[in-house]
Amino acid sequence: MRRRNLLTGGLLVAAGACVGASAWSVAGSGPTITIGSKEFSESWVMGELYAQVLTARGFRVALKSNVGSATLIDRAVRSRELDLYPEYTGVILQSLATAKTLPDTAEGTYAAAKRYEETRGLTLLASTPFQNRxxxxxxxxxxxxxxxxxxxxxxxxxxxxxxxxxxxxxxxxxxxxxxxxxxxxxxxxxxxxxxxxxxxxxxxxxxxxxxxxxxxxxxxxxxxxxEDDKHVFGFQNVAPVIRRQLVERYGTRLTEPLDQVDALLTEPAMQALNEAVAIKRLSPAEVARRFLVANHLT
The missing domain is CATH 3.40.190.120 (Osmoprotection protein (prox); domain 2)
Known part of the structure; x- marks a missing residue:
C-alpha cells in the first residue's frame, strides 16, 4: 500500500507540459545503449523508465521516441538502429510473427513470443504484470x-x-x-x-x-x-525486446535494472503513469523520474 501511495500521490501533485518525440542522450563512462519507443504515451513512459534506470547504472543512453508502429520499430532493432524497446507479447505474435492461432495463457503467449524473437537474434526479458489489451x-x-x-x-x-x-x-x-x-x-x-x-x-x-x-x-x-474466457483479445503483457548479443555481453548489469522496473508495472501503476501524462500533462521524462525515485531505483 505504501508503494501505491507513493505512486498515485507523489506523481500527480505537479503540472507541466506533456512531451514525447525526438531523441536525447546522456553522456557517461559506460557502454552506450539505444532505446526506442512507439508513438503513444504509454510507450514514451516505458522508454523513459528504461533509459533513466540504465543511466543510473552507469550506461550511456540514447532514447529515440516516436519511432513508429510495431513493424517499423521491429525493423529498427533488427537493423541495429536500436538496442531495445518495450513491446506487447501479443503484438509480437499477431503483427510480427503473424501467428494463425494464439496461446490461451499469458505465460504461453510470452514463451511463444520469446521463441520467435530468438530466431532473429533478439530475445525478451521478463514481462510486466500489467497488460494493455x-x-x-x-x-x-x-x-x-x-x-x-x-x-x-x-x-x-x-x-x-x-x-x-x-x-x-x-x-x-x-x-x-x-x-x-x-x-x-x-x-x-x-x-x-x-x-x-x-x-x-x-x-x-x-x-x-x-x-x-x-x-x-x-x-x-x-x-x-x-472476463474474456474465450481469449478473443489475447494477452498483451509488455517485455523489453533486446538484441541477444547485448545480453550475452553485459549480463545482469543490463538485464537486472530493466527487470526491476518491469516487475513494478502493475495495471493500477500503469494507469496512474498514463494518467499523469495524458490528463495531468506531466512530461513522460518527469513521470518516469518520479516513479523511479519513489521506488528507490535511482
Missing part, C-alpha cells in the same frame, strides 16, 4: 444487477448497445469478433471515437464498451471488466 466494460451496477462475470453473460441484458471505435468494428479484436465468439446477436454496435466510450457508458447511452485496460479513465469510473 482490449476488454469489455460495463457499469458495476449492471454487473451486479444481471450477475455479469464473462462477456458471454451480456446475453442476460437483452437488446444492448456496444461502444466500439470505428477502426475496430470489423477487426480481429473488435465488435464483429466478440459477437461471433460469444453469440451476442442482440448486441448492436455504436461507433464512438476512442475516449468517448467512457462518458457514453457512464450515462447509459451504451450498456457495454470496448476499453483498454491501462486507460486512466478506468480509475475514475465505477466500471467492471468482464
Amino acid at each position: 482490449n476488454a469489455v466494460a460495463v457499469r458495476t451496477s449492471d454487473a451486479r444487477r444481471y450477475n455479469l462475470r464473462t462477456i458471454a453473460d451480456l446475453t442476460r441484458m437483452g437488446d444492448i448497445s456496444y461502444a466500439e471505435y470505428p477502426d475496430n468494428i470489423t477487426g480481429p479484436l473488435g465488435y464483429d469478433a466478440i459477437v461471433k465468439a460469444y453469440g451476442l446477436r442482440r448486441m448492436k454496435v455504436r461507433p464512438l471515437n476512442i475516449g468517448l466510450q467512457y462518458p457514453a457508458l457512464q450515462t447509459g447511452k451504451v450498456q457495454a464498451a470496448d476499453v483498454f485496460t491501462t486507460d486512466p479513465q478506468l480509475r475514475h469510473y465505477d466500471f467492471t471488466i468482464l
Whole structure:
C-alpha cells in the first residue's frame, strides 16, 4: 500500500507540459545503449523508465521516441538502429510473427513470443504484470444487477448497445469478433471515437464498451471488466525486446535494472503513469523520474 501511495500521490501533485518525440542522450563512462519507443504515451513512459534506470547504472543512453508502429520499430532493432524497446507479447505474435492461432495463457503467449524473437537474434526479458489489451466494460451496477462475470453473460441484458471505435468494428479484436465468439446477436454496435466510450457508458447511452485496460479513465469510473474466457483479445503483457548479443555481453548489469522496473508495472501503476501524462500533462521524462525515485531505483 505504501508503494501505491507513493505512486498515485507523489506523481500527480505537479503540472507541466506533456512531451514525447525526438531523441536525447546522456553522456557517461559506460557502454552506450539505444532505446526506442512507439508513438503513444504509454510507450514514451516505458522508454523513459528504461533509459533513466540504465543511466543510473552507469550506461550511456540514447532514447529515440516516436519511432513508429510495431513493424517499423521491429525493423529498427533488427537493423541495429536500436538496442531495445518495450513491446506487447501479443503484438509480437499477431503483427510480427503473424501467428494463425494464439496461446490461451499469458505465460504461453510470452514463451511463444520469446521463441520467435530468438530466431532473429533478439530475445525478451521478463514481462510486466500489467497488460494493455482490449476488454469489455460495463457499469458495476449492471454487473451486479444481471450477475455479469464473462462477456458471454451480456446475453442476460437483452437488446444492448456496444461502444466500439470505428477502426475496430470489423477487426480481429473488435465488435464483429466478440459477437461471433460469444453469440451476442442482440448486441448492436455504436461507433464512438476512442475516449468517448467512457462518458457514453457512464450515462447509459451504451450498456457495454470496448476499453483498454491501462486507460486512466478506468480509475475514475465505477466500471467492471468482464472476463474474456474465450481469449478473443489475447494477452498483451509488455517485455523489453533486446538484441541477444547485448545480453550475452553485459549480463545482469543490463538485464537486472530493466527487470526491476518491469516487475513494478502493475495495471493500477500503469494507469496512474498514463494518467499523469495524458490528463495531468506531466512530461513522460518527469513521470518516469518520479516513479523511479519513489521506488528507490535511482
